[in-house]
Amino acid sequence: MGQPLIELRGLTKAYPGVVANDDVSFAIKPGEVHALLGENGAGKSTLVKMIYGLVKPDAGTMTLNGAPYTPEEPRFAREQGVAMVFQHFSLFDAMNVAENIALGMENPPRLADLSARIRKVSLLYGLPLDPERTVGELSAGERQRVEIIRCLLQDPKLLIMDEPTSVLTPQEVEILFRTLRKLSADGTAILYISHKLEEIRTLCDEATVLRLGRVVGTCTPRKTTASAMAEMMVGETLTAPARAAVASDEIALEVTGLKARSPSPFGTSLRDITFTLHKGEVLGIGGVAGNGQDELLGALSGELRSDADTIRLGGQPIGRRGPEARRRLGLLSAPEERLGHAAAPDMSLTENALLTGAHRQALTKRGMINWSAAQGFAERIISRFDVRTPGPHTAARALSGGNLQKFVIGREVLQDPRVLVVNQPTWGVDASAAAAIRQALLDLATNGTAILCISQDLDELMEISDRFAALNEGRLSEIRPAQGLSVEQIGLMMGGAHGMEVAHV
């Protein structure tokens, strides 16, 4: 067992303007669960794409089982026993599980034989999956199983998993980990990419930490504290956000029996959502992606209309009002998708500041735009939220994800909202920027704004929420005080293992 399965030596890859990987070296032994840890933009994705043959390194070598390994294409990687489960699934909703798996194969066997093999592998590794079911009906966790089984059918020696738990409930994570441990016991090495430290501590044997494309450290996760790993990852000490606010009894937003049809065919319609949001309170809404989060934001922002009485802002019915009318009344929102939804990619930051700030910041007069005022507003957002950019004339798409996110959240925060609805406020943002955004939300709450925070990051929600609820298939669970909620309780609120029985391995 002395020889490593795969060894990387001095891998380097540069893109125009950025070095994604700089002299990265590490090795993975057979059966080892190796964590690749780093913030967004640290170069994790580029590195695994090189291993999987999607990207060719500029310099450096790889060896697999002692022999040189230079995958030209993912096909070669797969032939040599390297398989990968992507964060975003490539499945056809309208086809069933077996058909989807057959599509990804070089020489697919007869569907009946394939179905039998899928059943066998899924039982063997504790990943229950019915090959006849249509993918469109599956939960995110089940879709991931399809991708994993697709990989396992190739009998991989190395399985790469890119942030696999971001779409899973805690119960589903438990099932996944059991599977991965069994695979590892059978001798399959796993390269596990994540920035969730507790997960890595429970699952992984070794960890390599990347920052700005370089290896900044290695550790044995079981013997290292989460905060020590976080500091290695970020390169600085982090302060957890603090809050002083106490929610008042005054109701800011009242939602009663809200129903909304999803505009997209595979979206989730909202069913009978009821909650109240008090002044100065942070209500956290958790849930696995695709359970109605986008639709809830749309229904509150005004992009989706509902019956007038279902949404009341300070007692006033606003269900039929559009986004601009709601903004005038003080209901502001920040959608998840930064480019194309919260901001127009090719427009400057000044123009994007105008997008939601026109009325509340008095940037227009009888329809005529005051561009210098708009630029002033953009500059205020940039300086208050430490947005790294050459200036307000820069196009939104030229900003990094984290900086644009700071801009988008800052734009709403600075407008002094009565109610602020945010969806995934720190998605894809580095740890220090995420902490700054959370702190800004908490400060806003301290000043009396009611905040609805939709997020898939449970740690974030537990950190900032007063009360917590989960979205599951378009319904809202019961709302509970966030303090003292256990992971099990949260998991059940999120829908448990999504109707799947926990398999017995």
Place this chain on the structure above:
Amino acid sequence: MLTLERRPEPNRRVALLTPIIAVVTTMIVGGLLFGALGTNPITAIETIFWEPLFGEFAFYYRPQLMVKGAPLVLIAIGLSLGFRAGIWNIGAEGQYIIGALCGAGVGLAFYPTESWLIFPLMVIAGAFGGFVWAMIPAILKTRFGTSEILVSLMLVYVAEQFLASMALGLMKNPEGFGFPGSRNLQQYASAHNAELFTGTGMHWGVVAALIAVIAAYVLLNRHMLGYHIRLTGEAPRAARFAGVNPTRLVLFCLGTSGALAGLAGLFEVSGPAGMVSIDFNVGYGFTAIIVAFLGRLHPVGILLAGLLMALTYIGGEIAQSNLGLPAAAIQVFQGMLLFFLLAADLLTNYRIRLARTEAA
């Protein structure tokens, strides 16, 4: 394999230069084409670009530039608003015809009364006719989700049939000895869109085109509605998030472009053309699409592009008669202009890379 890679931020100066690069490239490649046809390329290019402006008969051609350029600019300004928002009115030609018919219809109905009120009424009728014709695709799109591209294009052919029927029937000149075509509005003072200053080619259509350029500039750069138009074109979801009502925007953009095309038709039928005839329309509505893109959907750009396009038309006609170049070669030449513009455009926003498949 060749792949296109998006540039992080296109160079603004290069973006402004692309029309000039396109024109120069068209001259070079067009020159090669004319050379291959046995004509001296330099003479050909000179005939097209120099002759109408500074040649021996420039006193005749220069006013023609206004006459041909004005309708192109007027229509293209209207189209550019929709194009900016991703609303594709391809049927300006039809709106142009209906505008001309409505405007001329009002004039002919008053014949032979003389009053200064008649021409303004014709202008309103012309704009209204184009507006109504454009409302058909607009309402079908907002109500039933039909494609405005197909509907507006199909309505061009309907309008052409309508024009023929009018020229041969209802609007036929009763004193025309049975020839098709209406009375000549040039001979009806109250309805004549005459030259404002003799010998300049400057008629009310030119004035309208210049006003449209200025109004569009202010709308797009200073007004919230113009901002919403641009936002809808660049990021429709962000526009909905900002609170833009897509239905109202479709109605506004199609309505405005229809009204301006109708105006262009009215000014043409009451001025340079003079009468409703079967072949009254000469494709201004389609050429204006090229003008809109050549001018980069920018009002000032459209003004310049309209004049350039008019120049190639006039120069092309001179080249046909003086040098015996085939009409098809001139059309290819004009097509090249759009082709090279689009190519230059693509290269400012993307770069070409010789790369192995490296996509995720």
